[in-house]
Amino acid sequence: MDPRRQKTTIRQTKASMEKRASRAPKRLDLRGAKQRGVERGEGDLSPATIKMYDDVERVSWCPFMVSLKQNIKRRIKLCGGTILTDTLTLTAAHCVIFGVTGLYLQFGSTYVFGGRMFEATNITLHNFFDRSAFAHDIGLVSIFPAKLSFGLNVLPVKLPKKNLDIESTSWLRIYGWGATSEHQSFSEILLSTMMPLVDEKICKSLLDNVPENTFCLGYFDGHVDACLGDSGGPAMLLDVQVGITSFGEGCALPLKPGVYTDVRKYIDWLHGAMKTLH
Incomplete structure (x- = not known):
């Protein structure tokens, strides 16, 4: 692992x-560590x-925030993201490698189970994303044809x-x-x-x-x-x-x-x- x-x-x-x-x-x-594997006290x-x-x-402090939730083998995978457009969310590629099945996005709330929830309909990952190395760890998630209505608590980053x-x-x-x-x-x-x-x-x-x-x-x-x-x-x-x-x-x-x-x-x-x- x-x-x-x-x-x-x-x-x-x-x-x-x-x-x-x-x-x-x-x-x-x-300055206090000369090499990787620095000796440290037991504590x-x-x-x-x-x-x-x-x-x-207050979500108005960060109206761009998105909570991503996906049910995978009866376990909830949780990630964050940010609003790019009224249909697109920016996130890490490794957050959405399992596809759109059971993937939901929450907007407009600072609570993990609050705000408006939308089902993901499409994703795209960077062409050179490498899951083992976390290289090019960037992706987009779409909720189209649904669209967000922008306001005080929901705004693009x-x-x-x-x-x-x-x-x-x-x-x-x-x-x-x-x-x-x-x-x-x-x-x-x-x-x-x-x-x-x-x-x-x-x-x-x-x-x-x-x-x-x-x-x-x-x-x-x-x-x-x-x-x-x-x-x-x-x-x-x-x-x-x-x-x-x-x-x-x-x-x-x-x-x-x-x-x-x-x-x-x-x-x-x-x-x-x-x-x-x-």
Whole structure:
């Protein structure tokens, strides 16, 4: 079994990042670690509990959020997504590899079982999506001929320009209904947190086989992370979606950042796929 687990939940308030940073866990930094497989104390080896911050009480704060649910062999597979158009949702490819059978999308609510529910009618995955490596982990889901009615609680997400520069010191906001720790159940209400960007070279030194066209978010000592059920959800730079939650090793483990599909690398693919898929 691949030790990397599909990503999925989250936590933090809407207070300023500067105030958060003063009491947040340390950013990933290799100054105290000379190589991968850094020796850690016994207490550091156990799975970290993800810190909880404020629930997202108002869907108007994130009207682009979508909850994907699919019944597979009597088990519910949960993922996140974002609204692209009145018929299309953006998500991770690995979230929809089982096709549209039993796949439903929920819009307009921060509760995992609320809002309006639509049945998926079609999907498209990136041509080079590799399930084993989580490479090109991006896909679209259609509800056509049904269409969304946009309003305060249901609005499309903003996509980045291909040349958008993300500063190395950036913090991104992630969202999801996933597990609050590696062995816990899904959250009933949408959760959110701010995550610091991890240097590309550092990330590749800590994780095996990081795919191209991705970036990493995380803390040196874990504690806060996406977890099971958050896959497909957005990583937001202010009001622009620059990433899609893809995978990680466990949840909130020290020296194990999460990996996110870099949406900037797929703008051309998205525009082409949106033209061919209603």
